[in-house]
Amino acid sequence: IEGTKPGQCTVECPVCPHPRRNVPLDWNMAPENIKWKYWLILTVDANFQMKNKERNTWDTPALGDGWVHFVPETPYMEYV
Template sequence: MQPGDCAVECPACPHPERNLPEGWEDVPEYIRWLYILIITIDANFRLKLKEKGILNDPALRDGWAHWTRSQPYGAYIAKYGHQVEPNLCDSELKAVNHS
């Protein structure tokens, strides 16, 4: 992993000519969903649990996958962590209030 890399490529995601069967483009519409890429987000605003301090659950490596490196992240939080994000959400979910 290099700085700026987001994550490793998902081996379960559909990749033509790699892990999809021949003729996957021509399957009937009722099973076509089997071969589409579905991207979602977790919307878990409690990522502070990353540093939960569990000794038997160590990170693979500082800064790998979707985590930033600890030192630059800590410096950023020290500089900007006091700022409160304005709530611009008009929905009843109010997810920003819990960020």
């Protein structure tokens, strides 16, 4: 793990909708009550902890900054 470079373990989300892979070609013809299954939904905070974001200080650093599918905050903020 320590030798892993940034971005080296990036994988494409297998559950996100990918046309011609896991979404039927006629998805737009699906009934309205199930069409949501084929939408791409992006979230900022799936754990609903954004309210704690502003409280983060050097005394309480992020436990997983840059882990899993999240990019490290500092390079991201420099980019945007």
